Structures are given as structure tokens and as C-alpha cells.
Amino acid sequence: MRAGAQLQGAEKMATIGRPATRGLASVAVLCSTLACGSSSPTAPSDGGSPNTTLTPVAQTAEWPISTADAEGLDTVRLTDAVNRIRRGEYGRVNSLLVARNDRLVVEEYFNGWTAGAAHTLQSVTKSIASLAAGLAIDRGALRLTDPVTTWFSDYQPIAAFDANKQMLTVRDLLTMRTGLDWTEQQYAGSPLERINNCSCDWIRFMLDWRMREPPGARFEYVSGGVILLGAVVGRATGARVDLWLDANLFAPLGVQGARWERGLPDGLPHTGGGLYLRPRDMAKIGTLAATGGRWQGQQVVSEQWMRSSTQTLQDVVNNFGGRPATYGYLWWGLPGGVIVASGSRGQWILAVPDRQLVVVSTAENSNAQWAAPVQILFDHILPAAR
Numbered sequence: 001m002r003a004g005a006q007l008q009g010a011e012k013m014a015t016i017g018r019p020a021t022r023g024l025a026s027v028a029v030l031c032s033t034l035a036c037g038s039s040s041p042t043a044p045s046d047g048g049s050p051n052t053t054l055t056p057v058a059q060t061a062e063w064p065i066s067t068a069d070a071e072g073l074d075t076v077r078l079t080d081a082v083n084r085i086r087r088g089e090y091g092r093v094n095s096l097l098v099a100r101n102d103r104l105v106v107e108e109y110f111n112g113w114t115a116g117a118a119h120t121l122q123s124v125t126k127s128i129a130s131l132a133a134g135l136a137i138d139r140g141a142l143r144l145t146d147p148v149t150t151w152f153s154d155y156q157p158i159a160a161f162d163a164n165k166q167m168l169t170v171r172d173l174l175t176m177r178t179g180l181d182w183t184e185q186q187y188a189g190s191p192l193e194r195i196n197n198c199s200c201d202w203i204r205f206m207l208d209w210r211m212r213e214p215p216g217a218r219f220e221y222v223s224g225g226v227i228l229l230g231a232v233v234g235r236a237t238g239a240r241v242d243l244w245l246d247a248n249l250f251a252p253l254g255v256q257g258a259r260w261e262r263g264l265p266d267g268l269p270h271t272g273g274g275l276y277l278r279p280r281d282m283a284k285i286g287t288l289a290a291t292g293g294r295w296q297g298q299q300v301v302s303e304q305w306m307r308s309s310t311q312t313l314q315d316v317v318n319n320f321g322g323r324p325a326t327y328g329y330l331w332w333g334l335p336g337g338v339i340v341a342s343g344s345r346g347q348w349i350l351a352v353p354d355r356q357l358v359v360v361s362t363a364e365n366s367n368a369q370w371a372a373p374v375q376i377l378f379d380h381i382l383p384a385a386r
Helices: 008-015 025-034 073-085 122-136 163-167 170-175 191-197 204-207 223-237 241-253 279-290 303-310 374-382
Strands: 093-100 103-109 274-278 318-320 323-327 330-336 337-341 347-352 355-363
Touching: 073 093, 073 103, 073 374, 093 374, 103 279, 122 170, 122 223, 122 241, 122 274, 122 279, 122 303, 122 337, 122 347, 163 355, 170 223, 191 204, 191 223, 204 223, 223 241, 241 279, 274 279, 279 303, 279 337, 279 347, 279 355, 303 374, 318 330, 330 355
Parallel strands: none
Antiparallel strands: 093 103, 093 355, 318 323, 323 330, 330 337, 337 347, 347 355
């Protein structure tokens, strides 16, 4: 099967797995002129649209529901945020969900999207790949210190194999400190474009890719490394990574309708950016981050893994909506202890453990407004939390 053959149109091929990142300088320029977040809460607007109230959250068996007021959230501020989205102030946002105290309190869809439709996650997929690795580590099938190449003896000889590649570990893949000679700052002509569009074995592509320096030397966003991580999880557990997730993560969470972009070999899922989930299921993932791995009282992922994987390093490696971003094990961090999964064109899971708050948004936004949900969180939702 051709890698990426299930992609629907050139635009998806051109964006899958791309980092929700911008160079610090370029983000500063964008934020000087565009909606990238302010330093103080936004006052509720008097402007409106014909629909100026929150849509009632549908009662289903999969999510306990409540009201904003009952969960200590200011309905006026939340309604203002939703009306701003309806008016297009944050670009083309397709969904906004808010959960607090394990209850869904806001569920809004826009531009014809509905609760039952799975949405591209782009690089939010990477944070779910982190959970896949964590589940394997929790069960003793995998270790952070495992050298990556030892899982692929059948791929010997490996091209450009040297001492640096021999040292590459699972932890290096998780922290984006692989030492690979790779950049995704410009997608055109990048290694990511090549792997997304090749008719090749993705494992071989990554194993043979040359090293630039020793692993751990610096942060460099490598989507292909997360595809390789998915393959490692498959080798370690004996189950292809999507099947591993189905059994050990998606089933306990009641995830419905998940689907993947796939490539070679054997329908390998694109764990760098190829997962589609309903926003309701994204909010369940966010709840794991907010609660230390629990869903409705069940420990789905160990608290130890959830805490360690979302504990970011101090180095500022990006800038989201004018706010410094740090990185853990395929999770981002923002000031105030906000745990973040972020994907190109505006896919976000934002979890605030000390407020027991989860915000999910999906979108089809340009680079100028891809970080709009960060502004919505800091300017509207956090000020609404009592």
C-alpha cells in the first residue's frame, strides 16, 4: 500500500505530522499583529450573533455532563468565548469542548461539524503515541533506556550506522532529542514531506536516516521519530501500535470511530500525525492528563507515567500564542502548569490539573490563528473558573 494512500487530497498530505510550532522570532512577529493572546482576561463582548447562548450538552452514556455554573465556571464568560468563535474572531474553529471535574460542561460545534465526526488530530497524535509507549512501559514490555535499533535486527544492516545512532533510545524519541539530521521548519523538501509521500517502508526510512550529533544534544522536532516510536511499541508489545491502543487505551475510554493514516510496512499507523478522533474522545485524553491517568475512577495509565511524561524540561523550545512552551515526552507545557497536545492548523488538548479543567478545540486555521485556543483558554476560560 502506498504510504499515505488514504489521505484525502493534497492539503492533508502537505500537513500531516507537521509541528504545531513556529520559530520564536516568527511567532513574535505574528503576535504583534494577529490574535495570539493577551496578558489579561478579555472582557465579555456586547456584540452578538442570533445564537447567544451555550448549546445544551447532550446526555449520553459515555460522558457525565453538568452545567458550567454547577462546576464553578462563569457562564457569561464562556458564552462570550463561544460567540466570538461563532463570529469568526478566532478563524475557522470547528469545535470547542470544556470539561471540569470529569464532567462535560461545554460542547460546541461550528461550520457543519457534529459530535459524531472524527477530526484530524495532526500532531496531537504524538501525545497519544506517548501514551502508547507509557502503557508498554507500565507493563514491562519496554524501557526508556532501550536502544531503538535493537528492536529491528531484521533491518540489519542499517545505513549510516555509527556510535550516535547506536546510542539512540526510546527516551530520545519521546523528548525530540534524537540527534537526527532533520528539520521540519520548512515543510517543502523536508524529510517529513519525503516520508509522507514516499511509497517506502517508513521503518527503513527512519532507521537509515543519518545522524547529525549525539542523541540528547538539543531539541529538534522530528515527526518521523514518532512514527519509529510507534513501530518500537509494536515490536515490544507484539501488537501493531493501533491495535495496542485499541485494547489498552481506546477501549477503557470508550473511544468510538478512531481511524489512522497508514503506510508501509503492513499498514503501519502514522503516529507522527495521522490519527482522527471525535473531540469528545480528545477530551477523554485530556482528562487523563488532568487526573494523573484516571478516567471515571479507573486508572487507565499509571499516575507515574502520566506525571513523568507531562513534566517538561525547563528549556523554552517554542512559543504558543505569545506564551513560552516547554516539552516533555511528546507533551508540551505552558505557564501555570498547563499540559498541552498541539497539532497543525489548530488542533488542541489543554489540561489544567490544578483546576481539574480540560479544553479541546479543533480547527482548519491558517498559521496566523492556529494558536487561537491558547488565547481562548487564557483570556476566557481560566478567568471563568472559580
